[in-house]
Amino acid sequence: MNRNNPDRAGRIARAVLLGVFLAVPTSVFAQETCEFEGSVGANTAAERFREITAETPDAEAMTLYQEALDAVRPELDGENAVAYLMATQAQLGLGNLDEALALIETFDELAPECGEYSTNMRMNGWVRRFNAGIDLYNASDLQAALENFAGANAFRSDLRSANNAALIHQELGDIDNAIATYRAGLENPGADADPAQLQSAINGLGGALLAEGRTDEALAAYDSYLQSYPDDAIVLINYALAAMDSGMTAEAGEIFSTVLSRDDLDAQQWVQVGVGLYNSEDYDGGTTAFGKGRAENPFNKEAMEGFVNASVQAGRPGPVLALADTLVQWYPYDQTNYQLLASALARADMEDRAMAVIGDQEAADIVLTAQMGGGGGGNYVVRGTVEARGASGTLSIPFEFVDAGGAVVARETLSVPAPPEGQTESFQLNVSSGTPIAGFRYGKNGS
Numbered sequence: 001m002n003r004n005n006p007d008r009a010g011r012i013a014r015a016v017l018l019g020v021f022l023a024v025p026t027s028v029f030a031q032e033t034c035e036f037e038g039s040v041g042a043n044t045a046a047e048r049f050r051e052i053t054a055e056t057p058d059a060e061a062m063t064l065y066q067e068a069l070d071a072v073r074p075e076l077d078g079e080n081a082v083a084y085l086m087a088t089q090a091q092l093g094l095g096n097l098d099e100a101l102a103l104i105e106t107f108d109e110l111a112p113e114c115g116e117y118s119t120n121m122r123m124n125g126w127v128r129r130f131n132a133g134i135d136l137y138n139a140s141d142l143q144a145a146l147e148n149f150a151g152a153n154a155f156r157s158d159l160r161s162a163n164n165a166a167l168i169h170q171e172l173g174d175i176d177n178a179i180a181t182y183r184a185g186l187e188n189p190g191a192d193a194d195p196a197q198l199q200s201a202i203n204g205l206g207g208a209l210l211a212e213g214r215t216d217e218a219l220a221a222y223d224s225y226l227q228s229y230p231d232d233a234i235v236l237i238n239y240a241l242a243a244m245d246s247g248m249t250a251e252a253g254e255i256f257s258t259v260l261s262r263d264d265l266d267a268q269q270w271v272q273v274g275v276g277l278y279n280s281e282d283y284d285g286g287t288t289a290f291g292k293g294r295a296e297n298p299f300n301k302e303a304m305e306g307f308v309n310a311s312v313q314a315g316r317p318g319p320v321l322a323l324a325d326t327l328v329q330w331y332p333y334d335q336t337n338y339q340l341l342a343s344a345l346a347r348a349d350m351e352d353r354a355m356a357v358i359g360d361q362e363a364a365d366i367v368l369t370a371q372m373g374g375g376g377g378g379n380y381v382v383r384g385t386v387e388a389r390g391a392s393g394t395l396s397i398p399f400e401f402v403d404a405g406g407a408v409v410a411r412e413t414l415s416v417p418a419p420p421e422g423q424t425e426s427f428q429l430n431v432s433s434g435t436p437i438a439g440f441r442y443g444k445n446g447s
Helices: 040-050 058-075 081-094 097-110 115-138 142-155 159-171 175-187 195-211 215-228 233-245 249-260 267-279 283-296 301-313 318-330 335-347 351-363
Strands: 028-031 034-037 366-374 379-388 394-402 408-417 424-432 439-442
Touching: 034 115, 040 058, 040 081, 058 081, 081 097, 081 115, 097 115, 097 142, 115 142, 115 159, 142 159, 159 175, 159 195, 175 195, 195 215, 195 233, 215 233, 233 249, 233 267, 249 267, 249 283, 267 283, 267 301, 283 301, 301 318, 301 335, 301 366, 318 335, 335 351, 366 394, 366 439, 379 394, 394 424, 408 424
Parallel strands: none
Antiparallel strands: 028 034, 366 379, 379 424, 394 408, 394 439
């Protein structure tokens, strides 16, 4: 188990809500302490903006944005803040994001008291850069994606874009810049930073520092974060793991015991705690944590797998044989689960059955990994990879999604062309449900 190597598809944060343009008055612009007169060019630009609606064809909208920009361009050589505001909006509409950023920075210098207008424009530019980064990342153009996430952060400080930029630095092997980016994001996370993004940033920073052998710095970073968020169980576990690396075994053990005594974590948090304990070779503690995760959600795939794995490593294979067998039945193309079952059988002195399971694993004509995330608004996504080892044509794999009681609440079929032999392809399966989904399972191809 590796806490620092989640699958690539799950690592890039996704926040792709499009920003909106300002509704701009025609002559006088004001907010509490912000007041300035309009101008001929700004009024003309505002008129062009009002002609653009959701139904306006793209080509016509581009023409109107250009006309708005042309109207205010002669006024960009003085101190008319309104002109810079209108020009920013026009350049955003035209997709000229570098030019828009330069204009809004000038606007901020001329009218620092008018931050509401600047905030809206900066959010719009951030969203455009951020979404471009997402698209480029998914297209495997890492360098261009990195430039756009960095560009998004230039519009406004936001941990989502900072974390994504840091992750790409790591993928490109530039650990120093990854560390610097994480640090910058944590120093200026933006207003109302998402706690999950804060946690992701500190864990990313700590993991990068540890990978470089900079354990003392990692401990200091974790400690600084925990001063503000002392109850963050995941960061506490990572701090304890770093403490163990530094020989602080007593302190680490105390943290592990404290976290395991808690009763306020959800299933996924217990899974993360379990992974941390497993990585520290505390298999008994890992078994306890994964067991608590299963108590919160008995259909959490990672909790089930972790419970089997930790139990086997702790020398207790017997009690998890049935669960290990269930994992193979529920995820018949998951190589890891065949290995877990074979290991449990071997540890339970059932060598013949273990060899039979290994034979079944080697005979599988498809290899598939899958993890489920989401849940906001009843929307879930299963992401993973598929490899064909003899299967051909279109693969048709039925998925079932269950609620907390184990009842099937949704069904979807993954239909993908079998990848060429030796190649692995990523997939994404979306599902919506009015009932909260606790877990999933899938059947064999064509069943």
